[in-house]
Amino acid sequence: MTFDLLTAVGADEEMAAVFSEQRAVADWLVVEAALTHGLAAAGVVEGDTAERIIAACRPEVVDTEGLWSQSATVGYPIFPLVRMICASLDDEAAGFVHFGATTQDIMDCALALQLRDAAGRLLDLVGQLGDGLAVLVRRHEGTLMAGRTHAQQAVPTTFGAKCAVFLDEFTRHRERLTVARQRVSVLSLFGAGGTSAALGERAAVVRDEMARRLDLAATEVPWHVARDRVAEFAMAAALVTATCVRLAREMVDLSRTEIGEVAEADGLYRGASSTMPQKANPISAELTIGFGVMAQAAASAMLRAMEAGHERAAGEWQVEWQALPAASASAAGALRAAIALTSGLRVFPGRMRANLDADGGRIMAEGYMIALASQLGRDRAHEVLYEAVRRSREKDQPLVATLRSSLDAEAWSALEPVLPTPSDYLGSTTQICQAAVTEWRRGAQPDSTRTDPVVITEEEGNE
Known part of the structure; x- marks a missing residue:
């Protein structure tokens, strides 16, 4: 495997786990088991036979090395995976493994599970970043500074009002991700050509039972080549990172020696140079930008993945295999770095006032x-x-x-x-700050997995 320095330095481990090898194989097995439950509910397979198949859908039956070597020959992993499941069963049970499904059905259902969790992780991180920005907005509602247009001083504003614009953007990103998460959480089970011919009238019953067990939405229309849902997710992730990059670049500019209005968290050797002892480089901002640019590049590939023709892609689907994990992982990395940037940000009101x-x-x-x-x-x-x-x-x-x-x-x-x-001459800066915080709080996710609130301490070095 290629060594990825950016990932090594700043990866989000929770997102990496969502797209790990172990998670992929485990999800394929879970989907195959759910398919068997659906077949039993539709009367396609006897209950005791179904139980034997379900029991065989476990990681222990998979020879991982053999799975990948055979996948290189076949082109896809589900054919060898199914054979490994069958090898642990008697002939009667083996005859109903993967019945009525096609490879992409299994992989798309597993992808839906992964993207649902990936969106959840991004929502968690957006929540942390927004909470931190809300603290900065409230704290610096009246912190006077120069507003700048075209890189030149324009009119006075406040640092809180500046942060409020970012917070308002992340409020909308949270809404987009919530919608994208709902749209990608959809079952796929339509067989070889997307017609469900193998299951016939029993297809809907099988799909409904699978959807119930996997906690996915059922649909009556195939999406083997209709990739707008997964592309929308990637674009939502890219939009989030674009704002992260804008935030990071803003803080880099404000931390320039000649401006000196903010600085990243202090710490021994944090951002140190190997040759210039005076340096304290904006490393969190730099990671934010690096990850953000990569997320956007990966998301753009999903537009090409949408070009799949006929009833099954011929190469476009494979684009997703790299683009979706890359977009998700990079977006999570950008958000993590942006959280570190804002949570440790030091703000210098005295310098801001002097620059006026x-x-x-x-x-x-x-x-x-x-x-x-x-x-x-x-x-x-x-x-x-x-x-x-x-x-x-x-x-x-x-x-x-x-x-x-x-x-x-x-x-x-x-x-x-x-x-x-x-x-x-600050106009509506107070109202801007209050409105941004109010809207952020109004859209707070009640089902957030976060347990620890973001706490931002008083900035070191504030004047």
């Missing part, structure tokens, strides 16, 4: 313009401020001083008392 003055107060140009508009109208006020900004840069002078010299004494006397400060 880095451009000579020009960040308040819009605020001054709006104040002056009551005297001159917005368009004329814009021109006055535009010229004042240009001259303040040319003279390396604070904007307020240049603006004072641009106006006559009467105009300045009327304007000066109403000129806003950065803390006066």
Whole structure:
């Protein structure tokens, strides 16, 4: 097997277990056993015969080395798996193993079980990340900083409002994943060409019993080549990671030496350089970006997997064998790294406030313009401020001083008392923060598997 350094450094073990070799084989056996239960419920096989088959669907009957060597010859693992089950049974029972099913039925049912659990794990991680962001939103609702557009200072905002936008995005991602999880949790049992001809009128009974036992939804329409459900899951995972990457890049930018408004968690040798002793690299952000990009690349392959023709794919299905585990594992890795990033994030309000003055107060140009508009109208006020900004840069002078010299004494006397400060010009940041937290809490998953709440301690080094 190829060594994967990214996985070795930051993999999510729970997601890795969902797509492990042991889990795949175990799920195929579980599905074969559920099929036998369905056959018994439909009267296709006698009860005692069914019990013998079900008892044989256990990992001990599988020679793993032989399974994979034979799969390389056949092209798929279910044919040799079925033969191994049959080898442990008498001829009568062996005659009803895998009855009425096709290889993809078994593998797609197992895939549904895996993706259901994978979606559950992603929802768990999104929940942890969102909870952590909610703490940052509440804590920094009033932490003043420069808002930036096109990488330049624009107008004042708060760090809480910045985090609120991310939190709102993850609220929607949680909804998407919840829907995707429901849609992929669907049974497949339609036989060779998707018509259920081998089972005939008994097919629906078999499917219903299988679905009940596997806790999957039954459907009357085959999906051997209709891969929109699994592609939707991969896309939902990729969308989550895209926001994780955006969050990580934002924190990388804000942690630049010249900006210095945030930093990742401190710790001995954390992010250390082998040659530059001063370095503390943003390693959680970097892992988030690395995993996120890989999740998106894997998800894009699922669009090609949807191109399968006729009633069975000829190569497109195999794309899924790598793309779905890769998209899931990478998404989990990105979320884990993003959780580490936000939970240990150090925020420096003093540096944020100081940076507001880095451009000579020009960040308040819009605020001054709006104040002056009551005297001159917005368009004329814009021109006055535009010229004042240009001259303040040319003279390396604070904007307020240049603006004072641009106006006559009467105009300045009327304007000066109403000129806003950065803390006066925050608009709806408080409401934005409150709305984002409220929506996040409203959509909290009641069936979450998380038991330990995320706790974010006071930031080290806060000014």
